[in-house]
Amino acid sequence: MQRKMGIDHTQRRKAGNIGEDAVCGFLVRHGYEIIKRNFTVRGGEIDIIAEKADIIAFVEVKTREHGSLTSAEEAVDPVKQRRIVQTAQAFCKGMLEPVCCRFDVAAVELENGRVKKLRYYVNAFDASMK
Template sequence: MDNKVLGNKGEQAAATYLTQHGYRICARNFRVPVGEIDIIAERDDVLAFVEVKTRRGLRCGFPAQAVTYYKQQKIIQTARWYLRQRHLEDRCLCRFDVIEVYVHSGDKWEIRHIPGAFET
């Protein structure tokens, strides 16, 4: 399985996880000129902008470590676009989450959700 397919499956697993945990998926792969957000989901009047990182192992470190300061800034800018487009500035609570998806042998997936992984 190549990295693109792995990433897509990881995002689907993350979306399923969020739905099973009471989130409503508002958007997936939201793209604007400044960047992309994998999943935007809402629960309990909080809008979560979620970056999904899928890995086969820990050889390169924990998946959340790949969400660098530069990547965080791109996600924050993209979130601002989303909020402006929907006239939600100052109207809802927001946070930035990371979901780590680990692929184990066979078809076993492990998910680690990190709410509030970084802040603006």
């Protein structure tokens, strides 16, 4: 298990939950229905799966403390994108009808345990393998 300097797993999970809760609230306020949180299959996880107007949004949430050395957006690199796409494909296998999907990214910035800023990127990447 990798550890980041100064932040243990429990603190990261707590920060991640704050970020995910904020993004769920944002999505609901914008007319989305939350279908699933933390959908997990072997090799991948999707933080939030939401639906609006017959489009399923697979949302990757990255939460960082204000002043972090790397941005939340940088963390969703091509390797992470491939894992998300593969996990989304596993989710869609169980569907009876074809669906329109997209991949969104939410970057949440915390300060003293509270959401300072939330940036939401619609269709942040596509399913083509880079």
